[in-house]
Amino acid sequence: xxxxxxxxxxxxxxxxxxxxxxxxxxxxxxxxxxxxxxxxxxxxxxxxxxxxxxxxxxxxxxxxxxxxxxxxxxxxxxxxxxxxxxxxxxxxxxxxxxxxxxxxxxxxxxxxxxxxxxxxxxxxxxxxxxxxxxxxxxxxxxxxxxxxxxxxxxxxxxxxxxxxxxxxxxxxxxxxxxxxxxxxxxxxxxxxxxxxxxxxxxxxxxxxxxxxxxxxxxxxxxxxxxxxxxxxxxxxxxxxxxxxxxxxxxxxxxxxxxxxxxxxxxxxxxxxx
Amino acid sequence: xxxxxxxxxxxxxxxxxxxxxxxxxxxxxxxxxxxxxxxxxxxxxxxxxxxxxxxxxxxxxxxxxxxxxxxxxxxxxxxxxxxxxxxxxxxxxxxxxxxxxxxxxxxxxxxxxxxxxxxxxxxxxxxxxxxxxxxxxxxxxxxxxxxxxxxxxxxxxxxxxxxxxxxxxxxxxxxxxxxxxxxxxxxxxxxxxxxxxxxxxxxxxxxxxxxxxxxxxxxxxxxxxxxxxxxxxxxxxxxxxxxxxxxxxxxxxxxxxxxxxxxxxxxxxxxxx
Amino acid sequence: xxxxxxxxxxxxxxxxxxxxxxxxxxxxxxxxxxxxxxxxxxxxxxxxxxxxxxxxxxxxxxxxxxxxxxxxxxxxxxxxxxxxxxxxxxxxxxxxxxxxxxxxxxxxxxxxxxxxxxxxxxxxxxxxxxxxxxxxxxxxxxxxxxxxxxxxxxxxxxxxxxxxxxxxxxxxxxxxxxxxxxxxxxxxxxxxxxxxxxxxxxxxxxxxxxxxxxxxxxxxxxxxxxxxxxxxxxxxxxxxxxxxxxxxxxxxxxxxxxxxxxxxxxxxxxxxx
Numbered sequence: 001x002x003x004x005x006x007x008x009x010x011x012x013x014x015x016x017x018x019x020x021x022x023x024x025x026x027x028x029x030x031x032x033x034x035x036x037x038x039x040x041x042x043x044x045x046x047x048x049x050x051x052x053x054x055x056x057x058x059x060x061x062x063x064x065x066x067x068x069x070x071x072x073x074x075x076x077x078x079x080x081x082x083x084x085x086x087x088x089x090x091x092x093x094x095x096x097x098x099x100x101x102x103x104x105x106x107x108x109x110x111x112x113x114x115x116x117x118x119x120x121x122x123x124x125x126x127x128x129x130x131x132x133x134x135x136x137x138x139x140x141x142x143x144x145x146x147x148x149x150x151x152x153x154x155x156x157x158x159x160x161x162x163x164x165x166x167x168x169x170x171x172x173x174x175x176x177x178x179x180x181x182x183x184x185x186x187x188x189x190x191x192x193x194x195x196x197x198x199x200x201x202x203x204x205x206x207x208x209x210x211x212x213x214x215x216x217x218x219x220x221x222x223x224x225x226x227x228x229x230x231x232x233x234x235x236x237x238x239x240x241x242x243x244x245x246x247x248x249x250x251x252x253x254x255x256x257x258x259x260x261x262x263x264x265x266x267x268x269x270x271x272x273x
Numbered sequence: 274x275x276x277x278x279x280x281x282x283x284x285x286x287x288x289x290x291x292x293x294x295x296x297x298x299x300x301x302x303x304x305x306x307x308x309x310x311x312x313x314x315x316x317x318x319x320x321x322x323x324x325x326x327x328x329x330x331x332x333x334x335x336x337x338x339x340x341x342x343x344x345x346x347x348x349x350x351x352x353x354x355x356x357x358x359x360x361x362x363x364x365x366x367x368x369x370x371x372x373x374x375x376x377x378x379x380x381x382x383x384x385x386x387x388x389x390x391x392x393x394x395x396x397x398x399x400x401x402x403x404x405x406x407x408x409x410x411x412x413x414x415x416x417x418x419x420x421x422x423x424x425x426x427x428x429x430x431x432x433x434x435x436x437x438x439x440x441x442x443x444x445x446x447x448x449x450x451x452x453x454x455x456x457x458x459x460x461x462x463x464x465x466x467x468x469x470x471x472x473x474x475x476x477x478x479x480x481x482x483x484x485x486x487x488x489x490x491x492x493x494x495x496x497x498x499x500x501x502x503x504x505x506x507x508x509x510x511x512x513x514x515x516x517x518x519x520x521x522x523x524x525x526x527x528x529x530x531x532x533x534x535x536x537x538x539x540x541x542x543x544x545x546x
Numbered sequence: 547x548x549x550x551x552x553x554x555x556x557x558x559x560x561x562x563x564x565x566x567x568x569x570x571x572x573x574x575x576x577x578x579x580x581x582x583x584x585x586x587x588x589x590x591x592x593x594x595x596x597x598x599x600x601x602x603x604x605x606x607x608x609x610x611x612x613x614x615x616x617x618x619x620x621x622x623x624x625x626x627x628x629x630x631x632x633x634x635x636x637x638x639x640x641x642x643x644x645x646x647x648x649x650x651x652x653x654x655x656x657x658x659x660x661x662x663x664x665x666x667x668x669x670x671x672x673x674x675x676x677x678x679x680x681x682x683x684x685x686x687x688x689x690x691x692x693x694x695x696x697x698x699x700x701x702x703x704x705x706x707x708x709x710x711x712x713x714x715x716x717x718x719x720x721x722x723x724x725x726x727x728x729x730x731x732x733x734x735x736x737x738x739x740x741x742x743x744x745x746x747x748x749x750x751x752x753x754x755x756x757x758x759x760x761x762x763x764x765x766x767x768x769x770x771x772x773x774x775x776x777x778x779x780x781x782x783x784x785x786x787x788x789x790x791x792x793x794x795x796x797x798x799x800x801x802x803x804x805x806x807x808x809x810x811x812x813x814x815x816x817x818x819x
Contacts, residue, residue, distance in 0.1 A: 001294065005284070009727025011551070011578035011592050015779075018599025021547065021575070028575070029294070029301070032284035037728065038789050046284050053291025053400070065789060068764025122763045124779030127599070181282025182310065217395045218341025233288075233397030243311050243338060274567065278557070302567070302574070305557035319557050326564025326673070454555025455583065490668045491614025506561075506670030516584050516611060 001057040002138050005031040005047060006126060007038065008062065015124070016060070016131045023135030031059075036178070038065035040090035042254060044162060045177045045186070047083075047094035049234040052101040056080035056142065060126075060134040063090050068122035073114040073129050074157060075137055075145055079104050082142045084114070084134040086125070089160025111157045115150035165189040170262040172237070176252045183245025184238045185252040189260060191231030197262060202229050204239060205259040208251035219243070229260070274330040275411050278304040278320060279399060280311065281335065288397070289333070289404045296408035304332075309451070311338035313363035315527060317435060318450045318459070320367035322507045325374040329353035329415065333399075333407040336363050341395035346387040346402050347430060348410055348418055352377050355415045357387070357407040359398070362433025384430045388423035438462040443535040445510070449525045456518025457511045458525040462533060464504030470535060475502050477512060478532040481524035492516070502533070547603040548684050551577040551593060552672060553584065554608065561670070562606070562677045569681035577605075582724070584611035586636035588800060590708060591723045591732070593629075593640035595780045598647040602626035602688065606672075606680040609636050614668035619660040619675050620703060621683060621691055625650050628688045630660070630680040632671070635706025657703045661696035711735040716808040722798045723782070729791025730784045731798040735806060737777030743808060748775050750785060751805040754797035765789070775806070 002025050006013055013033045020028060031050060036042040043063040051059055056079075064071075064086040072087040078095035079102025085091050096106035119128035137145055145151055165174030165188045174189040194202075194215055201212040204227075213227050219242040222228045227249050232238040239258065240246040247253060275298050279286055286306045293301060304323060309315040316336040324332055329352075337344075337359040345360040351368035352375025358364050369379040392401035410418055418424055438447030438461045447462040467475075467488050474485040477500075486500050492515040495501045500522050505511040512531065513519040520526060548571050552559055559579045566574060577596060582588040589609040597605055602625075610617075610632040618633040624641035625648025631637050642652040665674035683691055691697055711720030711734045720735040740748075740761055747758040750773075759773050765788040768774045773795050778784040785804065786792040793799060 003287075005287075010580050011596055012726070012779075014549075014551075014575075014577040014596045015599045017575055017577075018596060018601075022599060022601045026573070027299070029287075029290055030303075030576075031287040031290075034283050050284055050287045050291060053288045053295060055291075055295045066766055069766045121777075121779040123765070123776065127779060180285070219396070220339055220342045230396065231394075233285075233394040233400065276560075278560075300572070302560075302563055303576075304560040304563075307556050323557055323560045323564060326561045326568060328564075328568045453558070492669070493612055493615045503669065504667075506558075506667040506673060 001027045001029060002134060003029045003031045003057055003059045005035060006033045006062040007035040008033050015127045019127055019131040020135055025135050025138050035063055040088045042178045043090040044093040044160060048097045051094045052097050058134050058138045059083045060130055061085035061091055062126035062130050067125050073116045073133060075112045075114050075151060077110045077142060077145050080142055082137050082145060084130055084137060087158050089158040092160050093162050111154055112145055112151040113154045163188055172260045174258055176254050176256050176258060178254055179247045183247045184240045185246045185250060186232055187237050187258055189237040191235045191237060193237060194231055203261045206250045206252055274300045274302060275407060276302045276304045276330055276332045278308060279306045279335040280308040281306050288400045292400055292404040293408055298408050298411050308336055313361045315451045316363040317366040317433060321370045324367045325370050331407050331411045332356045333403055334358035334364055335399035335403050340398050346389045346406060348385045348387050348424060350383040350415060350418050353415055355410050355418060357403055357410060360431050362431040365433050366435050384427055385418055385424040386427045436461055445533045447531055449527050449529050449531060451527055452520045456520045457513045458519045458523060459505055460510050460531055462510040464508045464510060466510060467504055476534045479523045479525055547573045547575060548680060549575045549577045549603055549605045551581060552579045552608040553581040554579050561673045565673055565677040566681055571681050571684050581609055586634045588724045589636040590639040590706060594643045597640045598643050604680050604684045605629045606676055607631035607637055608672035608676050613671050619662045619679060621658045621660050621697060623656045623688060623691050626688055628683050628691060630676055630683060633704050635704040638706050639708050657700055658691055658697040659700045709734055718806045720804055722800050722802050722804060724800055725793045729793045730786045731792045731796060732778055733783050733804055735783040737781045737783060739783060740777055749807045752796045752798055
C-alpha cells in the first residue's frame with residue numbers, strides 16, 4: 001500500500017498517481033491533497049494524527065514550499081513504515097509516531113537522503129522526484145531502503161518537532177497548530193490538562209479577549225452555536241463551537257497564542273458566559 | 274466493497290481509511306466526504322440517490338452531529354447491502370431505496386443496534402466506532418449481521434423519511450432538500466408533476482417572488498444565465514439556471530418553500546419572463 | 547484501469563463509480579472532479595497534462611455543458627489508451643498527447659460516435675451514457691473498440707485545439723489557459739520562450755499594466771509574496787507569486803491576454819520593480 005498526501009489541490013495529485021501506476025504501484029490510498037498550502041508544520045500535525053491508523057505502508061508526502069531549491073529529498077524509515085518527501089521537517093513528527101506505534105521508540109527512525117537525479121521540472125518534484133522514489137521503496141520493501149541505489153543514510157536533516165505547550169497545574173499556555181474544516185482550533189496543549197475538569201469552566205485567553213468556557217466531552221453538551229473547550233480525537237485541547245466555527249468565535253488561527261486557566265482568582269473576575 | 278461517506282472534509286476520512294485497512298478491508302470506494310455538515314437529512318437524500326447505483330456493498334456513513342451523546346450506533350441491512358452509521362435517520366431513506374432496488378419491498382429493512390464498546394474518543398466515532406463495526410460487517414458478510422456479537426436487532430430507531438410534497442393536478446407545494454455544487458436547488462416535488470408540461474411555463478413562487486419559468490428537458494434549451502425548471506437525474510423537480518446558480522436566482526436554500534403552478538388564472542397575471 | 551475526471555464536484559461522481567462497479571470495473575482512479583465547471587477547454591489542458599503520466603487505461607471524461615442536446619457521445623482511441631466523453635473537443639488535446647507519448651504521431655487518433663441508447667435522464671449522461679460506454683470499452687479492451695456494437699468511426703467531430711501563442715524572438719503574445727489552485731496563471735506560451743533568459747527580467751503586460759518581473763527556475767528565488775515568471779511543470783510559461791496568487795497580482799483569469807517581452811527598448815521604460 002502507498003498513501004498520498006499533499007497540498008496540491010487538484011488535479012496535480014493525479015499526475016503523481018499516473019507516475020506511481022506507471023511504476024507498477026496499484027494499491028494507492030489518498031490521505032489528503034488539501035493540506036494547508038506551503039505549511040510543513042500543519043502537514044506534520046495532520047500526518048502524525050492520521051498515519052498511525054494505517055497498517056505498514058509507504059507514505060508519499062509532498063508539502064514543499066522549497067521545491068527547486070537545494071533542500072534534499074528524504075526517505076524516513078519508521079518501524080514497518082516509510083515516508084518519502086522533502087527534507088523540511090514535515091515527515092519527522094509522523095515518523096516518530098509511527099516508530100512508537102510499531103513498538104520501536106519514537107526516536108528510532110532512520111533518515112536517508114535520496115538522489116533525485118535530473119528532474120523534468122524544477123516546480124513539481126512530487127511527480128518528478130518523490131513519486132518515483134516512493135515507488136522504488138514500495139517495490140523494494142521498507143526493510144530494503146538501506147541498500148537502494150541513490151539512498152544514503154544521513155544524520156543531518158530537518159529534525160522538526162511540533163512546539164510544546166507551557167504547562168502548570170492550573171494553567172497552560174500554548175498555540176494553535178491547525179484549524180480543521182469544521183473551524184475547530186486545535187492547540188498543542190495535551191488533553192490530559194483537562195483531566196478531572198469536565199463540567200467546569202476554563203478561562204480561555206486569546207486575541208479575542210478572555211472568556212470562561214465550559215469544558216465538555218461532547219459538543220452537544222452546550223447549546224447550538226455556543227463555545228466549548230474539549231479534547232479532540234487527536235488528544236489535544238480544542239477551542240470549538242457547537243455546530244459553528246471555533247476559529248472565528250475565539251479569533252484563532254494557526255500560530256496564534258492561547259492560554260487556558262483554572263486559577264480561581266482569575267476565573268472570579270470573568271463574567272458568567 | 275466498502276463505501277465511505279461523511280461530512281468530515283479532510284483529512285479526518287483518512288483516519289477511517291487507515292482503521293479499515295488495518296482491519297483488512299482493501300476495497301474502499303469514497304462516495305463523498307463533503308456532505309453538508311451536520312445535516313442527516315441532506316445525507317439521506319444524496320445517499321438515497323447514489324447508493325442504489327452500487328453492487329452489493331457495506332456502506333459506512335458518518336454524518337453525526339450528535340457524536341458523543343447517547344444516540345446509538347446502528348447497522349441497517351437492506352437487500353444485499355448493509356449501512357453502518359449513527360442512529361439519526363440518515364441511513365433509512367437510502368436503505369429503503371436499496372431494499373426496493375434489490376427486489377425486496379422498501380420497508381423490508383432490518384435495523385441492528387451496535388455496541389460501540391468504549392471508544393478512544395467522544396468526538397470521532399467514525400474512526401473509533403463506525404469504521405470498526407463496518408469492517409466487521411464487511412468481513413462477516415451482510416447475511417451474517419444477525420449473528421454478530423454486539424449487534425442486536427431493534428424495532429425502535431430513528432425511522433426518518435424525507436418530507437413529502439403536497440400535490441394537486443396543477444399545483445405542487447414542496448421544499449428544497451439540497452443545493453448541489455452547481456447551485457441547482459433540488460426540491461421534494463416528484464418529477465412526474467412536470468409530465469406533459471415540457472415546453473410550457475410554470476409559475477415558481479419562492480421568497481424571491483413569483484416568476485414564470487420555462488419547463489425544459491435540458492439546460493441548453495434556455496439562454497445562458499436564464500432560469501429553468503427541469504427534472505434532475507434523481508427524479509425530482511429542480512430550480513436551476515443554465516450555466517449559473519439556481520439557488521441564487523430563486524433565493525432558495527435547503528428547507529425553504531417553493532410552489533409550482535400551472536393554473537391558468539395564476540399564470541395569466543405573471544409578466545412574460 | 548479506468549480513470550475518472552469531471553466537473554461534477556460531489557457527490558455526483560459517486561453515482562458514476564457505482565455504475566462502473568456494477569459493470570464489473572474494479573480498478574478506478576480519480577483524476578479530478580473539480581475541473582472548471584462547464585469549461586471543455588480547461589479540461590483539455592489539464593487532461594493533456596495529466597493523462598500521459600498513466601499507463602494504458604480507459605479515461606472517462608465528463609465536462610459536458612451541452613448535456614441533453616444533440617451533441618454526440620464519443621470514444622477516442624489514442625495509442626494504448628481510450629477516452630470516453632462528450633463530443634465538445636475536451637478529449638482531443640489529451641488524446642493527441644497520448645498518441646504522441648505512445649509512439650504514434652499526435653494526429654494518429656481515431657474517433658468513434660457512441661450510441662447512447664435511451665438514457666434514464668437528460669441531465670446526467672455521465673451516469674447514464676458515458677460510464678456504461680467506458681465500462682464496455684474497458685471490458686472489451688482498447689483494441690476492440692472498432693468492433694463494439696453501437697460504436698461507429700466518424701470523421702466529423704469537434705477537433706478542438708488549444709490556442710497557439712504568437713511568438714517572435716523576444717516577444718510572445720498569448721493568453722491564460724487555466725489558473726491552478728495555487729493561483730498560478732498558466733499561459734499558452736511554450737516554456738522554450740524563456741530559454742537562456744533565466745536570471746533576467748521580462749516585461750509582462752496584462753490588464754494590470756506593465757511590470758518587469760524576474761524569470762526564475764524556482765519560486766524561492768524571489769522574496770515571499772513577490773511576482774515571478776517561470777516554466778511550469780506542464781512546459782508552459784506561468785505568471786506566479788512566491789507563496790501568493792499570481793492571478794491576483796497580474797489580474798489574470800482564463801482567456802485573458804498576456805504579453806511577454808525582452809525587447810530592450812521596452813524594458814528600458816519600465817521602472818525597476
